[in-house]
Amino acid sequence: xxxxxxxxxxxxxxxxxxxxxxxxxxxxxxxxxxxxxxxxxxxxxxxxxxxxxxxxxxxxxxxxxxxxxxxxxxxxxxxxxxxxxxxxxxxxxxxxxxxxxxxxxxxxxxxxxxxxxxxxxxxxxxxxxxxxxxxxxxxxxxxxxxxxxxxxxxxxxxxxxxx
Amino acid sequence: xxxxxxxxxxxxxxxxxxxxxxxxxxxxxxxxxxxxxxxxxxxxxxxxxxxxxxxxxxxxxxxxxxxxxxxxxxxxxxxxxxxxxxxxxxxxxxxxxxxxxxxxxxxxxxxxxxxxxxxxxxxxxxxxxxxxxxxxxxxxxxxxxxxxxxxxxxxxxxxxxxxxxxxxxxxxxxxxxxxxxxxxxxxxxxxxxxxxxxxxxxxxxxxxxxxxxxxxxxxxxxxxxxxxxxxxxxxxxxxxxxxxxxxxxxxxxxxxxxxxxxxxxxxxxxxxxxxxxxxxxxxxxxxxxxxxxxxxxxxxxxxxxxxxxxxxxxxxxxxxxxxxxxxxxxxxxxxxxxxxxxxxxxxxxxxxxxxxxxxxxxxxxxxxxxxxxxxxxxxxxxxxxxxxxxxxxxxxxxxxxxxxxxxxxxxxxxxxxxxxxxxx
Numbered sequence: 099x100x101x102x103x104x105x106x107x108x109x110x111x112x113x114x115x116x117x118x119x120x121x122x123x124x125x126x127x128x129x130x131x132x133x134x135x136x137x138x139x140x141x142x143x144x145x146x147x148x149x150x151x152x153x154x155x156x157x158x159x160x161x162x163x164x165x166x167x168x169x170x171x172x173x174x175x176x177x178x179x180x181x182x183x184x185x186x187x188x189x190x191x192x193x194x195x196x197x198x199x200x201x202x203x204x205x206x207x208x209x210x211x212x213x214x215x216x217x218x219x220x221x222x223x224x225x226x227x228x229x230x231x232x233x234x235x236x237x238x239x240x241x242x243x244x245x246x247x248x249x250x251x252x253x254x255x256x257x258x259x260x261x
Numbered sequence: 262x263x264x265x266x267x268x269x270x271x272x273x274x275x276x277x278x279x280x281x282x283x284x285x286x287x288x289x290x291x292x293x294x295x296x297x298x299x300x301x302x303x304x305x306x307x308x309x310x311x312x313x314x315x316x317x318x319x320x321x322x323x324x325x326x327x328x329x330x331x332x333x334x335x336x337x338x339x340x341x342x343x344x345x346x347x348x349x350x351x352x353x354x355x356x357x358x359x360x361x362x363x364x365x366x367x368x369x370x371x372x373x374x375x376x377x378x379x380x381x382x383x384x385x386x387x388x389x390x391x392x393x394x395x396x397x398x399x400x401x402x403x404x405x406x407x408x409x410x411x412x413x414x415x416x417x418x419x420x421x422x423x424x425x426x427x428x429x430x431x432x433x434x435x436x437x438x439x440x441x442x443x444x445x446x447x448x449x450x451x452x453x454x455x456x457x458x459x460x461x462x463x464x465x466x467x468x469x470x471x472x473x474x475x476x477x478x479x480x481x482x483x484x485x486x487x488x489x490x491x492x493x494x495x496x497x498x499x500x501x502x503x504x505x506x507x508x509x510x511x512x513x514x515x516x517x518x519x520x521x522x523x524x525x526x527x528x529x530x531x532x533x534x535x536x537x538x539x540x541x542x543x544x545x546x547x548x549x550x551x552x553x554x555x556x557x558x559x560x561x562x563x564x565x566x567x568x569x570x571x572x573x574x575x576x577x578x579x580x581x582x583x584x585x586x587x588x589x590x591x592x593x594x595x596x597x598x599x600x601x602x603x604x605x606x607x608x609x610x611x612x613x614x615x616x617x618x619x620x621x622x623x624x625x626x627x628x629x630x631x632x633x634x635x636x637x638x639x640x641x642x643x644x645x646x647x648x649x650x651x652x653x654x655x656x657x658x659x660x661x662x663x664x665x666x667x668x669x670x671x672x673x674x675x676x677x678x679x680x681x682x683x684x685x
Contacts, residue, residue: 118420120460123442127425166444167425169384185346186543186576187503189590217428217594218346219385222503222574223510232387
């Protein structure tokens with residue numbers, strides 16, 4: 099596997115973040131976000147080694163944050179990470195069934211999507227709610243609506259990649 | 262009736278921008294406050310009776326009064342890590358009225374003599390992050406943030422910090438650990454954050470809604486604010502209503518408003534029959550339909566009913582729902598979100614989750630209901646933060662108030678699993 103490297107802008111971003119807060123350590127979370135974004139949606143052990151050298155912070159400190167927070171993926175995910183809220187209100191209004199149906203619908207034909215349940219997204223008045231990556235929510239989601247949006251997103255993603 | 266003190270201009274799109282906010286008298290209260298001595302503002306907030314809107318309901322002015330009288334730098338942290346299942350009032354405020362939050366923070370910062378504040382926003386709230394970042398930029402350009410604000414001697418810097426998905430970071434000391442770049446472990450109190458908080462410096466952590474509520478208190482005076490609500494639960498509160506009501510959403514009412522009026526009048530009622538209500542987010546003990554009839558939405562009344570106002574997240578449950586199923590969702594959540602620091606919570610949430618799941622899967626016995634009670638009581642008050650209590654309280658209330666349903670579920674499941682065995 100080729101060594102992970104951030105883009106010039108990425109390096110600049112992290113250097114700025116290290117000056118932004120009172121302590122350098124506070125920049126670990128923003129740095130992990132950036133690395134995840136540039137590494138196709140997840141943080142590998144190579145990323146941690148790289149970040150540790152760049153920030154001059156021990157790997158253990160970086161792992162401490164990486165493994166604690168759920169928005170960082172420790173395993174590869176598809177470019178479209180589809181997160182369905184399955185907490186109380188969403189569960190009552192069909193979130194769990196929706197996740198199952200979506201997983202089933204996209205099980206064979208689509209490899210760009212990873213599906214997972216997510217904790218309350220704070221949009222219970224429009225339950226059930228779906229968030230793709232870190233984008234604005236899909237509100238009042240149902241099977242039909244969600245499949246349509248995900249299919250559209252998948253096709254445009256594949257098209258962009260081919261170009 | 263709704264009483265719109267903080268949500269009055271939510272429907273006006275221009276209110277999100279500085280220009281629009283100024284049209285509605287925005288930042289005029291800050292200018293007024295900067296002419297008043299900080300200690301007097303603290304006193305006004307104390308007099309108003311304002312209590313924390315994030316969940317614990319601790320009097321805000323009293324919290325501010327805990328700051329030590331020394332020259333150490335002080336920090337103000339705004340808790341925008343809204344993670345309590347059922348709550349969506351802070352997200353709405355950040356998206357619809359970002360400058361209201363910033364103005365409230367600036368007045369509060371002046372009152373507690375802080376020169377640096379952070380807004381800790383949960384990572385999932387991408388819209389809020391963008392809107393608040395832009396609003397801070399606008400406010401800085403207009404001279405409301407920075408040096409010599411509005412020509413006064415007050416200097417203040419404001420920034421945001423983005424969380425990364427951890428319910429526990431909504432606990433104030435967990436949030437401090439997180440913003441320091443560590444895992445979000447809560448810290449033992451005392452020392453309280455007001456004495457030793459962010460980087461061991463005096464720190465005040467307040468919820469989004471609490472900070473915004475400081476504006477009407479200073480603008481109209483504490484007496485006028487105090488006249489709203491009940492004697493001990495003063496002012497208005499934004500309630501996030503969701504679940505089986507026809508018109509879910511955020512509703513701002515005076516504290517002490519009847520729960521059933523909220524459900525039937527403001528939220529359009531239910532399609533089916535009311536079965537239960539969780540009145541204050543997932544941590545609040547559930548109320549039966551009968552208890553709901555007499556429930557008033559204020560700190561004292563809900564506490565008298567054995568529940569709590571919490572963050573003001575009202576989840577309405579109709580009779581098409583299975584209470585065992587709902588409790589399993591809640592327990593699964595707490596098991597997932599326990600930070601693992603204290604044994605009673607780490608193990609207790611896991612056991613509760615497993616037992617309730619067993620009941621759902623037909624692998625439980627009636628005695629397991631006693632076990633749930635036993636475990637819950639052994640979790641409460643034995644940990645660094647309140648997450649263990651937040652998991653134990655709903656468990657106890659569900660199992661006690663809907664005991665028949667739990668027993669029926671166990672017996673029905675046992676019968677059907679026996680049948681399966683016979684035919685297997």
